[in-house]
């Protein structure tokens with residue numbers, strides 16, 4: 643049964659608005675309603691992976707909102723822990739890709755980081771298990787823990803984006819923005835997208851092709867500008883030295 647590719651994602655109605663940071667908490671000061679979908683071209687996952695301090699967290703909340711709908715404020719420390727868990731899960735996926743392609747050099751170090759983060763993981767490992775088997779179970783464990791509150795429903799295709807092939811499809815219904823983020827990661831992984839690190843900002847991103855070097859159009863543009871400026875500078879130096887020589 644090929645289920646993964648047939649699961650559609652239903653949009654989530656969510657609140658965002660001006661946000662602030664105080665005493666460790668990120669709060670929404672105002673809120674406007676918008677809809678967010680895993681199928682959007684704008685990646686909520688990649689935007690969230692850029693959160694690293696109060697300023698970037700406030701910027702994320704203004705663009706997308708808070709992660710869960712339990713309260714009107716959330717602890718920055720919880721956000722940073724979530725970013726770390728996502729990054730470690732992505733690192734594990736990348737190391738598994740390498741291991742399956744014959745390069746087993748990165749997997750032991752990534753596994754060690756996971757065991758350190760969650761000591762219970764070591765208890766679950768069976769004697770004789772290979773690193774790849776441990777890593778497979780570990781990665782599905784992280785994903786499935788985060789996906790367990792997402793409902794799987796049968797939905798008519800008139801609530802889906804145009805072009806849906808069947809009158810009824812399975813649909814994953816996220817309840818929170820955090821669900822959207824983990825669902826996006828799960829979709830990339832089950833679609834066998836390749837994980838890469840951006841040549842400019844160093845953040846991870848997923849791609850179908852083998853040639854993509856940048857996480858976003860903005861990083862690709864910045865790189866193009868940087869190379870343009872470097873070339874102009876090099877030309878100026880050459881021209882100046884030509885003048886000096888003459």
Ligand SMILES: [Zn+2]
Nearest residue numbers: 840843857861
């Ligand atoms: Zn980038």
